Amino acid sequence: MGPQHPARGGEMASATDTPGPPKIQLRDVSVYYGETAALRRVSLPMHAHRVTALIGPSGCGKSTLLRTLNRMNDIVAGARVEGDVLLDSQSIYAPGTDVVAVRRRVGMVFQKSNPFPGSVFENVAYGLRINGVRDRREIVERVEESLRAAAIWSEVQDRLHAPALTLSGGQQQRLCIARALAIQPEVLLMDEPASALDPIATQRIEELIHALKKSYTIVIVTHNMQQAARISDVTAFFWMGQLVECGRTEDVFTAPRERLTEDYVTGRFG
Numbered sequence: 001m002g003p004q005h006p007a008r009g010g011e012m013a014s015a016t017d018t019p020g021p022p023k024i025q026l027r028d029v030s031v032y033y034g035e036t037a038a039l040r041r042v043s044l045p046m047h048a049h050r051v052t053a054l055i056g057p058s059g060c061g062k063s064t065l066l067r068t069l070n071r072m073n074d075i076v077a078g079a080r081v082e083g084d085v086l087l088d089s090q091s092i093y094a095p096g097t098d099v100v101a102v103r104r105r106v107g108m109v110f111q112k113s114n115p116f117p118g119s120v121f122e123n124v125a126y127g128l129r130i131n132g133v134r135d136r137r138e139i140v141e142r143v144e145e146s147l148r149a150a151a152i153w154s155e156v157q158d159r160l161h162a163p164a165l166t167l168s169g170g171q172q173q174r175l176c177i178a179r180a181l182a183i184q185p186e187v188l189l190m191d192e193p194a195s196a197l198d199p200i201a202t203q204r205i206e207e208l209i210h211a212l213k214k215s216y217t218i219v220i221v222t223h224n225m226q227q228a229a230r231i232s233d234v235t236a237f238f239w240m241g242q243l244v245e246c247g248r249t250e251d252v253f254t255a256p257r258e259r260l261t262e263d264y265v266t267g268r269f270g
């Protein structure tokens with residue numbers, strides 16, 4: 001069994017109903033781990049101020065795809081990327097690309113929050129310092145700005161110098177989002193950012209994602225289909241390394257074009 005008509009970029013541009021050029025465009029992207037293809041010829045546009053959700057059963061290639069968007073696969077042993085990813089119409093795989101600059105523009109938040117064992121303040125300030133911000137006042141301002149943008153300022157303003165590891169799981173995840181925002185990225189990649197959190201912390205992250213899309217292009221991997229339906233504007237469904245279907249989230253969940261998508265979103269497999 002396989003998708004009859006793996007979706008292609010042209011179809012999807014109209015499916016998203018979004019004018020203007022995409023912020024990110026995947027062009028025929030395949031990723032191999034050794035000899036094995038984990039993603040096959042994926043073409044997919046992603047627009048600014050939209051949340052794009054990547055869904056599909058375990059092992060279908062969602063995290064692999066996310067990592068192609070900021071060249072994190074470069075540091076995965078044995079991984080090889082074919083095709084191209086354009087960011088504002090410029091290839092991020094062209095020879096001579098400044099990969100550090102790409103990762104600054106395309107920030108990432110992981111499934112398990114990963115603050116380091118310094119203070120709340122230092123967790124956010126560190127990224128600024130390694131990116132060359134030296135002025136103490138600017139650092140203080142940008143730390144506050146990022147903590148506010150990540151909707152955690154009111155909870156930590158009185159404990160900025162407490163160890164980050166004393167925060168709750170949900171607070172740690174918002175701290176990690178603040179850390180990513182401090183670098184002033186344009187795109188935010190989120191790999192199951194709420195999967196380790198309880199329902200209330202999850203709701204806060206979802207509200208935050210909704211607020212952040214005003215300023216960023218957001219791409220999120222989630223196993224939780226209700227979550228994808230709640231927070232995303234566009235949903236891309238993957239199956240065994242192939243993009244089966246991509247379109248407005250409402251359409252993908254209520255009127256999918258492909259039978260395989262319907263079976264997945266109605267819980268028949270996965």
Ligand SMILES: Nc1ncnc2c1ncn2[C@@H]1O[C@H](COP(=O)(O)OP(=O)(O)OP(=O)(O)O)[C@@H](O)[C@H]1O
Pocket residue numbers: 033038056057058059060061062063064065076077078223
């Ligand atoms: N570093 C790696 N080396 C070899 N194979 C890998 C590596 N990372 C992922 N794979 C394989 O590539 C395929 C896609 O994995 P990926 O993690 O992208 O899927 P996923 O859809 O994100 O899965 P999950 O939902 O379980 O996180 C899987 O078959 C996986 O085993």
